[in-house]
Amino acid sequence: xxxxxxQYSLVVLFLPLVAFLIQIFFGKRLPRQGDxxxxxxxxxxxxxxxxxxxxxxIEYDPGFKHEASFTWLxxxxxxxxxxxxxxxxxxxxxxxxxxxxxxxxxxxxxxLKGDIRYSRYFAYLGLFTFSMNGIVLANNLxxxxxxxxLVGVSSYLLxxxxxxxxxxxxxxxxxxxxxxxxxxGFFIGIMILYSAIGSFAFSDxxxxxAKGLIAGSTLTIAGVxxxxxxxxxxxxxxxxxxxxxxxEGPTPVSALMHAATMxxxxxxxxxxxxxxxxxxxxxxxxxxxxxxxxxxxTIAITQSDIKKVLAYSTVSQLGYMILAVGTGVYxxxxxxxxxxxxxxxxLFYGSGSVIHAMHHALHEKHDHDTDPQDMHxxxxxxxxxxxxxxxxxxxxxxxxxxxxxxxxxxxxAILAGTLSFAQHHPSHFLxxxxxxxxxxxxxxxxxxxxxxxxxxxxxxPGIIDNIHESPKEMTGPLILLxxxxxxxxxxxxxxNPISTHGWFTDLVVPNDAAVPGNLTAKEIKAGAHHAHHLAxxxxxxxxxxxxxxxxxxxxxxxLSPEAWSxxxxxxxxxxxxxxxxxxxxxxxxxxxxxRLADKIAWVDWELYDKYFINGFGRLTNWVSKITGxxxxxxxxxxxxxxxxxxxxxxxxxLKTIQTGKLQNYLLYVTAGxxxxxxxxxx
Amino acid sequence: xxxxxxxxxxxAALFSIGLFGVITRRNGIAVLMGVELILNSANLNFVAxxxxxxxxxxxxxxxxxxxxxxxxxAAVALAIVINIYNNLNTINIDEASSMRE
Numbered sequence: 001x002x003x004x005x006x007q008y009s010l011v012v013l014f015l016p017l018v019a020f021l022i023q024i025f026f027g028k029r030l031p032r033q034g035d036x037x038x039x040x041x042x043x044x045x046x047x048x049x050x051x052x053x054x055x056x057x058i059e060y061d062p063g064f065k066h067e068a069s070f071t072w073l074x075x076x077x078x079x080x081x082x083x084x085x086x087x088x089x090x091x092x093x094x095x096x097x098x099x100x101x102x103x104x105x106x107x108x109x110x111x112l113k114g115d116i117r118y119s120r121y122f123a124y125l126g127l128f129t130f131s132m133n134g135i136v137l138a139n140n141l142x143x144x145x146x147x148x149x150l151v152g153v154s155s156y157l158l159x160x161x162x163x164x165x166x167x168x169x170x171x172x173x174x175x176x177x178x179x180x181x182x183x184x185g186f187f188i189g190i191m192i193l194y195s196a197i198g199s200f201a202f203s204d205x206x207x208x209x210a211k212g213l214i215a216g217s218t219l220t221i222a223g224v225x226x227x228x229x230x231x232x233x234x235x236x237x238x239x240x241x242x243x244x245x246x247x248e249g250p251t252p253v254s255a256l257m258h259a260a261t262m263x264x265x266x267x268x269x270x271x272x273x274x275x276x277x278x279x280x281x282x283x284x285x286x287x288x289x290x291x292x293x294x295x296x297x298t299i300a301i302t303q304s305d306i307k308k309v310l311a312y313s314t315v316s317q318l319g320y321m322i323l324a325v326g327t328g329v330y331x332x333x334x335x336x337x338x339x340x341x342x343x344x345x346x347l348f349y350g351s352g353s354v355i356h357a358m359h360h361a362l363h364e365k366h367d368h369d370t371d372p373q374d375m376h377x378x379x380x381x382x383x384x385x386x387x388x389x390x391x392x393x394x395x396x397x398x399x400x401x402x403x404x405x406x407x408x409x410x411x412x413a414i415l416a417g418t419l420s421f422a423q424h425h426p427s428h429f430l431x432x433x434x435x436x437x438x439x440x441x442x443x444x445x446x447x448x449x450x451x452x453x454x455x456x457x458x459x460x461p462g463i464i465d466n467i468h469e470s471p472k473e474m475t476g477p478l479i480l481l482x483x484x485x486x487x488x489x490x491x492x493x494x495x496n497p498i499s500t501h502g503w504f505t506d507l508v509v510p511n512d513a514a515v516p517g518n519l520t521a522k523e524i525k526a527g528a529h530h531a532h533h534l535a536x537x538x539x540x541x542x543x544x545x546x547x548x549x550x551x552x553x554x555x556x557x558x559l560s561p562e563a564w565s566x567x568x569x570x571x572x573x574x575x576x577x578x579x580x581x582x583x584x585x586x587x588x589x590x591x592x593x594x595r596l597a598d599k600i601a602w603v604d605w606e607l608y609d610k611y612f613i614n615g616f617g618r619l620t621n622w623v624s625k626i627t628g629x630x631x632x633x634x635x636x637x638x639x640x641x642x643x644x645x646x647x648x649x650x651x652x653x654l655k656t657i658q659t660g661k662l663q664n665y666l667l668y669v670t671a672g673x674x675x676x677x678x679x680x681x682x
Numbered sequence: 683x684x685x686x687x688x689x690x691x692x693x694a695a696l697f698s699i700g701l702f703g704v705i706t707r708r709n710g711i712a713v714l715m716g717v718e719l720i721l722n723s724a725n726l727n728f729v730a731x732x733x734x735x736x737x738x739x740x741x742x743x744x745x746x747x748x749x750x751x752x753x754x755x756a757a758v759a760l761a762i763v764i765n766i767y768n769n770l771n772t773i774n775i776d777e778a779s780s781m782r783e
Contacts, residue, residue: 659779660779660780661775661776661779662775663704663705663706663713663775666704666705667705670701670705
């Protein structure tokens with residue numbers, strides 16, 4: 001059945017690819033370097049995504065589902081079917097991708113004005129949007145894996161957009177390689193499931209698990225393997241190291257990929273595969289998510305680069321979502337994905353706007369040494385950039401978990417789930433501690449960022465007069481997404497600011513896990529509902545504490561950050577240096593690997609090449625000399641030349657009977673006839 | 683029957699003498715004479731078989747054709763001999779061995 005949703009989503013999928021192809025081949029020759037091609041294509045996808053979304057809202061059916069598939073590979077018994085799945089989650093996700101992607105396209109026209117690879121940048125954005133839509137639409141692990149890798153490639157290309165800068169080139173490499181580590185697990189997980197169930201499609205896998213075709217530790221390993229892919233893409237501990245470095249890419253790219261959509265792919269995958277995760281696998285997921293949420297938040301406190309703060313904040317928020325999947329409230333994870341995509345993309349646009357302004361102001365002053373991304377060089381931008389300020393403030397409220405804003409709802413749902421999980425399993429009390437701790441720290445560092453950037457006295461002399469609000473291509477997305485940080489968009493048709501109840505919870509309802517024996521969706525929901533009020537009070541309390549401390553430190557100056565950083569000793573150092581992860585990875589993983597590679601290269605060159613390969617060459621040489629000798633002396637000299645000699649000899653001998661005298665010939669003929677007659681007569 | 687044998691013996695003798703002449707004589711004219719003998723031995727056979735084989739005049743007609751043919755052959759062959767003489771100043775056919783090698 002060719003449903004309109006499938007047709008629309010096919011257009012949504014392939015339109016950015018078409019834009020990519022046009023841009024990559026003809027972009028430079030088109031007027032305005034072809035940005036209108038990309039923007040046009042992405043706007044159409046946005047319109048289609050909105051139409052699909054509206055239709056979904058009109059249908060208002062939680063069981064809404066359209067699926068279409070085709071045989072991609074047919075080798076007798078071995079068939080791979082790929083296909084599309086459009087359900088509520090897909091439609092919402094498509095809208096998020098299309099919306100943020102459109103905003104990014106428009107924002108980039110100003111942010112990358114005059115860039116040397118302007119057209120190629122838009123081409124890669126198209127490639128990314130195509131691949132991301134592919135992940136979202138996949139109804140099976142195989143095509144999801146393909147698009148997963150494509151997303152990795154486009155991330156690599158866009159982080160390395162300014163590849164002349166060595167740090168950017170390294171960051172893109174790091175992002176790509178770190179993702180590979182997770183993807184190995186992903187692939188192993190896929191293969192385990194395929195060998196047990198014989199299909200890549202989600203629905204078949206869920207059926208297979210429900211029937212018990214795969215169970216126990218094998219299923220746990222498969223689940224953890226798939227989750228490893230999510231860990232890589234969603235930048236979870238210990239693979240979190242690439243995301244902060246990925247901020248070397250252009251800021252709109254950070255907003256689109258490394259905040260709103262691509263890194264959310266890991267969460268999306270976890271949400272999709274939730275039904276097959278065993279309790280053990282879920283525990284792994286929960287702890288990794290919870291730990292990441294807390295751990296990344298503690299790093300974000302001390303960072304001074306505005307984008308680094310946001311990057312660690314993203315890691316932390318992704319940890320939240322993963323934690324939510326692990327504790328069973330996976331629809332809350334998706335809800336947080338949705339709200340986070342809006343406010344975090346907005347925060348990145350805001351930071352882009354600030355950096356843009358700083359950059360221009362410093363440029364006016366011919367100052368090329370001051371870091372335009374360092375918050376300690378900013379301050380007092382509030383009145384100069386009101387739109388940026390207010391929209392960022394809305395999003396900061398949202399991420400800090402202030403009531404009336406979107407983040408409050410989704411975070412509350414997650415924390416309630418965590419709390420209820422810990423109430424069922426008191427031994428896992430650390431999970432809500434991570435959750436609430438991270439919430440408090442998040443509120444603190446987000447307001448720290450706001451205060452350092454927009455409040456107080458200007459810290460770099462002489463630039464404040466040159467700080468201007470960004471052009472409307474940049475403020476437009478800011479206003480739009482800032483507005484979307486308000487709770488009301490997510491709870492319609494209800495207007496209760498402290499309840500998540502709304503279209504989202506009506507349409508995205510959790511399914512029971514396919515693993516026999518797991519808690520049912522109803523039990524999880526009842527638990528979360530039970531814990532809801534406690535979680536809400538606690539989260540308001542921790543957010544208030546965080547914001548208050550931040551205000552006390554950076555506005556009231558009641559607490560001196562310098563004194564506190566001295567007093568906290570090594571903790572401050574660890575946080576500032578990101579717990580020395582890069583250094584330790586370098587020392588204990590990269591360097592040993594490089595040394596091992598050196599050793600292996602030595603073995604390869606000194607032993608294998610010199611003795612085996614060269615020895616083989618020498619042996620061949622020697623053998624060929626012998627065979628050459630044999631060929632020349634025996635075959636050529638005796639057999640070939642011998643034939644010639646025999647023929648020549650025979651010729652010489654037989655020549656003598658050719659006397660040229662006819663009578664002789666006649667004599668031979670006569671003699672021959674006589675001989676024949678004699679023979680005949682016998 | 684015996685009469686036929688006599689004819690055949692004479693024809694065979696003629697053939698042998700002719701062949702012997704063709705093979706051994708050095709003189710070109712003599713070789714031609716040997717050829718004539720061979721042809722005539724054939725004629726003798728034709729006529730003898732025709733006479734004793736009950737084949738009416740078939741053999742005779744063949745013999746006449748052979749005589750005509752022999753005349754033509756003699757003309758051509760003598761012309762060759764004259765040409766050999768013109769070229770080599772001899773009619774010893776052993777000298778006419780330029781075909782060798």
